[in-house]
Amino acid sequence: MAKVWIDGETTIEVEAADGVNAFNLTVDDRQIIVSAGQTILEAVQRVDGIGNIPALCNHPAVKPYGACRICTVEVSEDGGNRFKFVAACLYPVKEGLIVRTNTEKIRKLRKGIIELMLARCPNVKRIQELAEEYGVDKPRFVLGDQDCILCGLCVRACQEIMGKSAISLVNRGIYREVAAPFYAYELTEECIGCGDCAFVCPTGAIEMGDDGRPVLPRVKIPYAEVEAMMKKEAAATS
Amino acid sequence: MVEQVRKLLEKRVESAAELDNLRQSILGKRDTSRTCISVCGGTACRASGAEAVVDAFIDEIERRELQVQVELKETGCHGFCERGPLVVIEPRKIFYQRVTPEDVGEIIGETIVAGRVVERLLYADPVTGQKVTYEPDVPFYKKQTRNIFGANGAIDPTNIEDYIASGGYSALSKVLTGMKPREIIEEVKKSGLRGRGGGGFPTGRKWQSCLEAEADIKYVICNADEGDPGAYQDRSLLEGNPHSVLEGMVIGAYAIGSNRGYIYVRNEYPLAVKHARIAIEQAMDYGLLGENILGSGFDFTVTINKGGGAFVCGESSALMASLEGKIGEPKAKYIHMSEKGLWDSPSLLNNVKTWANVPLIINKGADWYSKIGTAGSKGTMIFSLVGNINNTGLVEVPMGITLREMIFDIGGGIPNGKKFKAVQTGGPSGGCIPEQYLDTPVDFDELTKLGSMMGSGGMIVMDEDTCMVDVAKYFIEFLKGESCGKCTPCREGINRMSEILNAITQGKGKPEDLETLEDLAGILSAGALCALGQTAANPVMSTLKYFRDEYITHIEQKKCPAGVCRELIQYSIDPEQCVGCLRCLRSCPTGAITGEKREPHTLNQGLCIKCGACYDVCKFNAVIRQ
Numbered sequence: 001m002a003k004v005w006i007d008g009e010t011t012i013e014v015e016a017a018d019g020v021n022a023f024n025l026t027v028d029d030r031q032i033i034v035s036a037g038q039t040i041l042e043a044v045q046r047v048d049g050i051g052n053i054p055a056l057c058n059h060p061a062v063k064p065y066g067a068c069r070i071c072t073v074e075v076s077e078d079g080g081n082r083f084k085f086v087a088a089c090l091y092p093v094k095e096g097l098i099v100r101t102n103t104e105k106i107r108k109l110r111k112g113i114i115e116l117m118l119a120r121c122p123n124v125k126r127i128q129e130l131a132e133e134y135g136v137d138k139p140r141f142v143l144g145d146q147d148c149i150l151c152g153l154c155v156r157a158c159q160e161i162m163g164k165s166a167i168s169l170v171n172r173g174i175y176r177e178v179a180a181p182f183y184a185y186e187l188t189e190e191c192i193g194c195g196d197c198a199f200v201c202p203t204g205a206i207e208m209g210d211d212g213r214p215v216l217p218r219v220k221i222p223y224a225e226v227e228a229m230m231k232k233e234a235a236a237t238s
Numbered sequence: 239m240v241e242q243v244r245k246l247l248e249k250r251v252e253s254a255a256e257l258d259n260l261r262q263s264i265l266g267k268r269d270t271s272r273t274c275i276s277v278c279g280g281t282a283c284r285a286s287g288a289e290a291v292v293d294a295f296i297d298e299i300e301r302r303e304l305q306v307q308v309e310l311k312e313t314g315c316h317g318f319c320e321r322g323p324l325v326v327i328e329p330r331k332i333f334y335q336r337v338t339p340e341d342v343g344e345i346i347g348e349t350i351v352a353g354r355v356v357e358r359l360l361y362a363d364p365v366t367g368q369k370v371t372y373e374p375d376v377p378f379y380k381k382q383t384r385n386i387f388g389a390n391g392a393i394d395p396t397n398i399e400d401y402i403a404s405g406g407y408s409a410l411s412k413v414l415t416g417m418k419p420r421e422i423i424e425e426v427k428k429s430g431l432r433g434r435g436g437g438g439f440p441t442g443r444k445w446q447s448c449l450e451a452e453a454d455i456k457y458v459i460c461n462a463d464e465g466d467p468g469a470y471q472d473r474s475l476l477e478g479n480p481h482s483v484l485e486g487m488v489i490g491a492y493a494i495g496s497n498r499g500y501i502y503v504r505n506e507y508p509l510a511v512k513h514a515r516i517a518i519e520q521a522m523d524y525g526l527l528g529e530n531i532l533g534s535g536f537d538f539t540v541t542i543n544k545g546g547g548a549f550v551c552g553e554s555s556a557l558m559a560s561l562e563g564k565i566g567e568p569k570a571k572y573i574h575m576s577e578k579g580l581w582d583s584p585s586l587l588n589n590v591k592t593w594a595n596v597p598l599i600i601n602k603g604a605d606w607y608s609k610i611g612t613a614g615s616k617g618t619m620i621f622s623l624v625g626n627i628n629n630t631g632l633v634e635v636p637m638g639i640t641l642r643e644m645i646f647d648i649g650g651g652i653p654n655g656k657k658f659k660a661v662q663t664g665g666p667s668g669g670c671i672p673e674q675y676l677d678t679p680v681d682f683d684e685l686t687k688l689g690s691m692m693g694s695g696g697m698i699v700m701d702e703d704t705c706m707v708d709v710a711k712y713f714i715e716f717l718k719g720e721s722c723g724k725c726t727p728c729r730e731g732i733n734r735m736s737e738i739l740n741a742i743t744q745g746k747g748k749p750e751d752l753e754t755l756e757d758l759a760g761i762l763s764a765g766a767l768c769a770l771g772q773t774a775a776n777p778v779m780s781t782l783k784y785f786r787d788e789y790i791t792h793i794e795q796k797k798c799p800a801g802v803c804r805e806l807i808q809y810s811i812d813p814e815q816c817v818g819c820l821r822c823l824r825s826c827p828t829g830a831i832t833g834e835k836r837e838p839h840t841l842n843q844g845l846c847i848k849c850g851a852c853y854d855v856c857k858f859n860a861v862i863r864q
Contacts, residue, residue, distance in 0.1 A: 065724075066569070066570050066724075066725065066767055067724050067725050067726065067767070068725070068726055069725050069726050069727055069765045069766070069767070070726075072764070072765055085764045085765065086570075086572065087570060087767070090570040090572060091570075091572050092572060092573070105764075108760070109760070109761060109764050109765050112727075112757055112758070112760065112761035112765070113726050113727060113761060113765055116726055116727070116730035116731060116734065116761070117726060117730070119730070119734070120730055140750075140754050141734050141737065142737065149726070150723065150726075150729070152724075169565070169723075171723070172548070172550075172720075172721065172722050172723045173718055173719060173720070173721040173722070173723045173729060173732075173733070174718070174721075174723065174729055174730070174733045175723070176722075176723035176729065
């Protein structure tokens, strides 16, 4: 018998039926039974009033990716002796797994990641809300002017849902950005204007334009050195 | 009859017994009294002109018509790269160093024809000045245990018969004729071998989980995507002894039940690619790779895949993504690659050095192997010893040797009488270890305890003129360029670290910066997706731990104690010392120095670009760097 929370307050007693592939999970000291084959984030999101896991790069329509890292939780597979940090959106549920979603350590980690995001995208509402929730006042870094957090949802939606590849992630590190084929910012006929990318975008960086096609976020030269690099390039070509 | 002739032509070895026969016949044909000139053809020696030396030998041997008496062999890396090009005259192992094409005539005339040693080409001990004639007596080689690397100097990597003659592929025939997969894995487990690519994961356990994973198709992968700055041992091994790696891979494939293998090697290693390709072709010809290996019914083929040069592709999941033709980005490994790797099939990925250890373990036994090394780390490890060190090169030592022995006994200490400051181990993911830990035994666990790591075996020695903030900045800049940008902590965090370190080295650091750096390090180690990000802060954290005062001096006094950070140093001319020789004036590229002959010069700070040219040329210590 196990206690299962069906909402914030009510619990019901369930017997794990034979032949049903289900796991017992402990989430923030509460017992739940979840079906196998899902991730921690999926399992926890299906039970009301349990856990506190924010997520930005995750969307039920596409495969999990694990890029934003703010869904990081602590898990223990050995009954609580050793905990490790894992991304809830990717970690599969297992029998007897102990999950902590909101400890001091996790809040500190999420706060740090949100500070980095806010420094990159100080004007994005969703990030500002998270910053307020996790107590980030003002990032300690030089502020950028981006809207895109590079979660890759738009690219994955285009590929996985539509079967198109009208946009993709190009370049690496901080030079990474979302662009059309051949590193163009203008979309080609590969884009059918379905608007999926704009729909899944958690920050509103992609909006639908007047021509019925999405407008991609442009790199707005957020970092001093990118500016310096471009100046250098311009000087070299002139 | 026709069939027999065809078989002879085909060179194909059909059984273990035939392999033995082949080995005997190769050895039988060899004239042991024949002199063999072995020229190191490793990349480092090639860069110093080894190819011209080989050409000169060919010409000279032809001119004197010595082709019958003398065999010329271009081998893989001998390891002592500092002294290249290296020439070893077998069978006496006379060791000549820094050989130029002009020396070749003399070597042939004196040593080969007249049997005399050419004194001036011998290695001289830098301390005692004593000349060393034979290779094994050179101090650089004396303290090494060259189990894996030793064959490099004796084998022509483009000739499989050399490898077979030296006992090559005997481990494979032993495995195919008398060992069950589980027995092989037990042997590897018992040997205590741990992954040589950096993580140090027990190799046997990895093999076992791959064996137990149920799937129709399994893959075997050799990770030769070595990318650490200053490390080149995987490259040298693949260049110098590719068959040892291949043999290890076939054994691994047989143990887990795989028929398909890949070597993922950097495109920037053309010689390694070439030699691996030749080795695969020859092994196919001899029936040691391909279908029905040694008549056992076991099939295994290997394909070479050239990497595009992304550092992150050395990470196993990114490597497999790249092999699949996707962007080389890591993914979460909550399900091990040994269960779900390449194309979601169980995949056994090991480093070049790990594979090369396998034939040795099978041949000599796990008991023999596990006697070498420490309690937790068995066998030998190949390190590339570079930086401010006298004997730059590749060294193979048993695990547990101390850093001091490695740097001072084998490495010959620090050049120009400078003091040792720190050694950076493990590449960009490793840390800097200061002098007080020089007596630490080198193994996986001890290095991790010091905040560094074994990594792939890079070892960069730094002298007193090194600025540790600058070193941390260098590695962070490297990782910033190599971060794939997928996850937030790595992409944004490393970039912010680089901003802060740049500010500190430019005299714009703030006292609270150190705390911010520590916070960022915490975010990286706990939050990053792959090992690149998780360990990225190690160079910063280890220098902060052991050299915090240097950071503080940079921030508070705006000074670089080592005189490295350009924005924080100033050159000036001491009028008392300056004799007015005009040397600095002539060397200054910006005309910042003015003055008349025999009168003290002056330096205009406004024009000075702090290149240090004046400092380097002054013979009277009149240029002051502060």
